[in-house]
Amino acid sequence: MGDEPLVRWDWIWRNWDTGRPDSILALLESHVVMAFLPVLFGLMLAVPLGLACARWRWLYQPTVSVMNVVYSLPSIAIFIVMLAITGLGQATVIVPLTFYSLAILIPAVVDGLTSIPDHVRKSAVAMGFTPLRRLVGVELPLAVPVVLAGLRVATVSSISLVSVGALIGQGGLGYLFIDGWQRQFTTPIVVGIVATVLLAVIADGLLVLAQRLLTPWRRA
Amino acid sequence: MITFEGVTKRYDDGTVAVDDLSLEAPTGAITVFVGPSGCGKTTSLRMINRMIDATGGRILLDGQDVRQIDPPTLRRGIGYVIQQAGLFPHRKIVDNVATVPYLLGWDKKRARARAMELLERVGLDAGLARRYPFQLSGGQQQRVGVARALAADPPVLLMDEPFSAVDPVVRTSLQDELLRLQSDLQKTIVFVTHDIDEAIKLGDTVAVMRVGGRLAQMAGPATLLTEPADDFVREFLGRDRGIRRLSFIPAKDVRLAAVPADLALDASGRPLGWRTTGGLLPYGTFNPERDSLRAALDAALLAVNGTAVAVDEDGRVIGVATREALDEVLGQYAARHTSPAPRDPRPEEAHRTSAAAAPGSAPEVPAEASGPDGHAPPDPGPGNHTDGEGPRG
Numbered sequence: 001m002g003d004e005p006l007v008r009w010d011w012i013w014r015n016w017d018t019g020r021p022d023s024i025l026a027l028l029e030s031h032v033v034m035a036f037l038p039v040l041f042g043l044m045l046a047v048p049l050g051l052a053c054a055r056w057r058w059l060y061q062p063t064v065s066v067m068n069v070v071y072s073l074p075s076i077a078i079f080i081v082m083l084a085i086t087g088l089g090q091a092t093v094i095v096p097l098t099f100y101s102l103a104i105l106i107p108a109v110v111d112g113l114t115s116i117p118d119h120v121r122k123s124a125v126a127m128g129f130t131p132l133r134r135l136v137g138v139e140l141p142l143a144v145p146v147v148l149a150g151l152r153v154a155t156v157s158s159i160s161l162v163s164v165g166a167l168i169g170q171g172g173l174g175y176l177f178i179d180g181w182q183r184q185f186t187t188p189i190v191v192g193i194v195a196t197v198l199l200a201v202i203a204d205g206l207l208v209l210a211q212r213l214l215t216p217w218r219r220a
Numbered sequence: 221m222i223t224f225e226g227v228t229k230r231y232d233d234g235t236v237a238v239d240d241l242s243l244e245a246p247t248g249a250i251t252v253f254v255g256p257s258g259c260g261k262t263t264s265l266r267m268i269n270r271m272i273d274a275t276g277g278r279i280l281l282d283g284q285d286v287r288q289i290d291p292p293t294l295r296r297g298i299g300y301v302i303q304q305a306g307l308f309p310h311r312k313i314v315d316n317v318a319t320v321p322y323l324l325g326w327d328k329k330r331a332r333a334r335a336m337e338l339l340e341r342v343g344l345d346a347g348l349a350r351r352y353p354f355q356l357s358g359g360q361q362q363r364v365g366v367a368r369a370l371a372a373d374p375p376v377l378l379m380d381e382p383f384s385a386v387d388p389v390v391r392t393s394l395q396d397e398l399l400r401l402q403s404d405l406q407k408t409i410v411f412v413t414h415d416i417d418e419a420i421k422l423g424d425t426v427a428v429m430r431v432g433g434r435l436a437q438m439a440g441p442a443t444l445l446t447e448p449a450d451d452f453v454r455e456f457l458g459r460d461r462g463i464r465r466l467s468f469i470p471a472k473d474v475r476l477a478a479v480p481a482d483l484a485l486d487a488s489g490r491p492l493g494w495r496t497t498g499g500l501l502p503y504g505t506f507n508p509e510r511d512s513l514r515a516a517l518d519a520a521l522l523a524v525n526g527t528a529v530a531v532d533e534d535g536r537v538i539g540v541a542t543r544e545a546l547d548e549v550l551g552q553y554a555a556r557h558t559s560p561a562p563r564d565p566r567p568e569e570a571h572r573t574s575a576a577a578a579p580g581s582a583p584e585v586p587a588e589a590s591g592p593d594g595h596a597p598p599d600p601g602p603g604n605h606t607d608g609e610g611p612r613g
Contacts, residue, residue: 123306125271126378127319127368128296141310217310217352 008187022175028195031172035092035159035199036094041094042101042154043147049102050109051135060110066105075100075164083168100161101154108150112143145218148211152204157198163192173199221267221282222249222376222408228276229263229433237263238433240277245425247282247375248406252423254413256456260433261412265378268410281376296320299369299377299407304385305361307353313339313364314349315459320372338367343397346613359390366398368404379411383418395421416457420445420464428453442468466514466553471506474516474549478532484527488501489536491529505529508538513549520546 019023053060058122078096086092116139124138163174171178179185222245227317229238238260245251253261266272268279270291279286286294307316315322317335325431326334339349353361362382369377383391395418402409413419419426420441427438430452437449445465448454454461479485484492484500493500504522506515508530519528520543528541 085457117304117306119302119304120308122271123300123302123365124308126269126295126300126302128292128293128294128323133323135228138308138310142308142409215310217354 004186006074006186007190011187012191022179024176024191024195027173027175028199030090030170031159031162031196031199032176034090034097034162034165034170034172035155036203037094038097038160039101039151039155041098042105043151046102046105046109047140050106050113053106053110054113062087064107067099070099071103075161076167079165079168088169088189090170092161093170097158097161101158104154104157105147105150108147108154109143112146112150113139115146116142145211145215148207148214150209155203155207156200159196159203163196221245221280222410223280223283224264224277226277227264227267227274227279229260229267229272230275236433238267238274241433241435242277243427243438245408245410247408249424250402250409250411250422252411252413252419252426253269253429254416254419254423254426254456255429255436256431257414258431259429261414261429262380263433264429265380265410265412268376268378269295269300271295292323296323296372297374297376299372299374301362301365301369301377301379301382303381305353305358305365305382307364309353309363311352312349313344313351313353313356316353316364317367317371319368320374322429334371335367338370339364341370342367342401357390358386359394362386362390362394363397366394366401370401375408377407377409379409381412381414384413384415391418391473397579398422398449420467428456434527463514463517466517467512467610469553470511471508471511471541474508474513474530474541475545476508477542477545479537479539480527483537483540485537491531491537494523494525503529505531505535506541507531507533509533513546513553516541517546517550517613589605 012024015024016038017104018022020026023028044049049063053063061194063087068159075096078099079092082095086095120138120142162172163177165171166178168176173192173195176195180187180189180192224241227238227241228236230236231501241264243251253264255261261578263272267274268281268286270286270289273287275304281289281294307313308319311319314332314335317338318328318331321334321360322328323444333567336349339346344360344363344367348356348360348364353364356364362385365382369379383394386394399422411419411422413422419428423441425438426441426444428436428444430436436456437444437453439447442465444453445457445461445468448457448461482495483503486494489503491503493503495501501524502522504519506519506528508516509532516528516530520526520541523529526543528546529537530539530541532538
């Protein structure tokens with residue numbers, strides 16, 4: 001890379017928003033979509049699955065085992081397998097990342113539900129809550145802190161994993177790494193790294209803020 | 221009234237938690253289930269509101285089998301106080317207290333107004349209403365627990381070792397508070413504890429249970445102390461039964477003598493000490509209107525001359541009880557107690573034993589044959605339940 005500076009600001013300026021799909025802004029946008037949709041879908045699936053696992057405990061161990069196996073599969077391998085099913089679209093990245101999120105969020109939901117002190121649950125029963133009302137009014141709200149902690153891990157790991165999708169042409173900011181590598185040009189690589197880290201920090205900060213707002217009842 | 225008729229709880233693995241339990245918890249009185257862990261006392265309590273379903277026999281709530289009532293509906297009509305309070309951590313204190321009114325569909329304003337009223341009733345500052353449970357001390361949380369149980373004004377209150385997780389000083393004040401509340405509210409209370417002293421202090425009737433879910437004895441606390449049915453009950457009651465029984469005899473019958481010259485008083489008539497040439501010596505006081513004979517005797521033992529100082533509500537001396545005066549009352553008490561035909565139990569005895577196991581219940585229950593009170597007829601009603609409650613300030 002010779003005498004090239006590490007970062008060429010004019011390149012960033014020129015490529016910030018060209019209107020083409022490989023502009024930094026467009027890549028950032030697709031990165032956000034491919035990182036957050038899996039977490040959202042993962043959460044939507046993890047709540048019912050986690051509830052089922054908490055309700056029928058025998059389900060929990062097999063579910064966790066399956067999820068751990070999924071989590072251990074290299075993402076690039078899954079992306080390639082997914083190509084055959086979903087083609088070259090964003091879904092090829094979103095579907096596997098949803099499974100990764102599930103692997104983190106199902107245990108979080110189950111832990112959240114089982115962390116509720118027995119005397120709290122018993123007193124809800126004794127007050128005359130119906131099972132559904134107890135779930136909505138007591139158990140789910142009390143599971144929120146643990147679920148949010150899982151959500152933070154899932155979000156950050158999803159943001160970082162999207163980049164791998166660049167190898168199959170759907171990687172959001174990951175495209176910048178490949179571009180920079182192929183051209184022996186550091187600026188896109190630095191931009192990709194900084195943008196990914198910033199995205200992760202902002203997303204995590206928003207979740208922390210959500211935690212503050214949603215659970216004012218927790219010991220500081 | 222809550223009636224257990226041959227109630228049994230047998231788990232699938234064959235363990236019997238409660239074995240053929242028959243007893244009555246009378247309306248407007250505190251019935252305490254006490255026993256070592258594994259005696260089935262908590263299981264028995266939870267069968268009343270169907271948190272656990274009995275496998276045999278039946279439980280009647282004012283004549284209705286609880287199994288005919290849908291559990292949530294049944295539970296909303298029965299207050300429940302659990303160990304460690306069991307408050308909902310994510311709800312403010314006021315909303316915790318209003319839980320059952322909300323479940324019953326009261327509008328928010330009315331439910332909260334009711335909650336505020338109850339917080340005051342259990343002696344909590346209104347400023348706590350907006351806080352979350354973690355911001356309260358254990359004792360305060362437990363008071364909130366009691367307020368929550370009372371929120372929808374249920375006639376029946378179940379209390380599951382409610383005060384066992386707080387320190388002894390707080391426990392004593394919570395117990396006193398409960399007795400004060402109960403003298404106003406006259407709820408039908410079933411109270412579970414493993415602490416025999418708590419049982420004796422709070423119970424109008426005490427059911428002592430033994431491991432395996434069997435009733436060992438059911439009687440008023442004074443009867444229990446003097447006439448334990450068997451070795452198990454005697455051991456469970458522990459030492460000093462005679463002295464402890466004095467707690468149930470009001471001190472108001474103690475003959476008071478005029479204030480002697482050697483008792484030093486301050487300007488407002490409060491005691492300072494017994495005068496001697498060497499200065500003032502210690503003294504002990506009791507309030508004849510409020511205290512028990514035990515307190516009077518204790519006051520006498522604190523003074524070198526064996527004379528107890530009687531004071532009024534404001535602590536002003538109203539007389540003294542000499543050893544002779546205490547002797548007279550103790551003598552009466554002992555004589556009555558050892559009378560061969562105790563057909564005329566003292567009033568406080570009468571009401572305290574009123575809920576003894578009804579004749580015809582489980583034949584192996586020793587309570588029935590334990591003493592004169594075992595055959596006492598069922599209580600006619602809650603009307604006289606606070607009679608003779610001298611020691612209960």
